[in-house]
Amino acid sequence: MDILLDGISHSYDDFEVMRNITLKIPDGKIVCIVGPSGCGKSTLLRFIGGLERPSSGSVLQIGEPPEGCLNPLTYIFQDFALLPWRTVSGNISLVLEDHGIRRAKAQSIIDDVLERTNLSDFANALPKQLSGGMKQRVAIARALAVNPAVMLMDEPLSALDSQTRELLMDDLVGLWTRQPFTAVYVTHNLAEAVRLGHSIVVLSRRPGQIREVVHINKPLAERHFGDPDLDKTQKHLWQLMRDEARAADAELLNA
């Protein structure tokens, strides 16, 4: 299923947040969204997820969700959002219970997503026993369990230290390579964007408008830490963003 954002503009009363965003999220691709603080990245994600409606323009779903999809648009947040009293398995089974899926069918889905996220040995652990990186793996496994059409990822790695972020990026690349998924991935981190994005949308400061969409053709599995091509793209992204980020920073300070 593709998602098309068609001419999205939004204001909160007379506070204009974004202007005329038109963008396609193609099936099976990861689209990263970067831009200075306050340019409307999370707001755009809420529009795609249907949690809020834009003042004008529309979010169109083109085509059918994948077979067995329980929840077409599924969020992954930076704070993991796990229930502390439920085990890893229990946290995943919760989203299946919501859809009336229990017992053997639920167990086979849980086993599959735990295996795909290398969590099989931690099925009975409680969140408090897990590191931040492991908790985020559980959140990813939980999202995969509903076989979403599109994963909406809002700064999913930003609560983690840099080594753990590297490991999780490798995991996401491995997951995508084994079974491509569609994602909109909001991040402040340009290194994440060039490692994970098939395309990277650079927004201007508020009101957020698309400044440029950068496409990266190198397969995800061939992108590595310190890759000179990626470094070049990252520098280009930073050049696009630097002045906007500085202006946005000053704007927030003066608000």
Ligand SMILES: Nc1ncnc2c1ncn2[C@@H]1O[C@H](COP(=O)(O)OP(=O)(O)OP(=O)(O)O)[C@@H](O)[C@H]1O
């Ligand atoms: N419900 C709301 N009511 C009023 N203003 C809002 C609301 N939600 C967001 N905003 C404002 O809209 C602007 C865009 O917010 P948003 O959180 O989407 O930006 P962002 O690009 O994700 O920011 P950051 O990178 O800092 O997370 C901000 O100025 C924010 O204060």
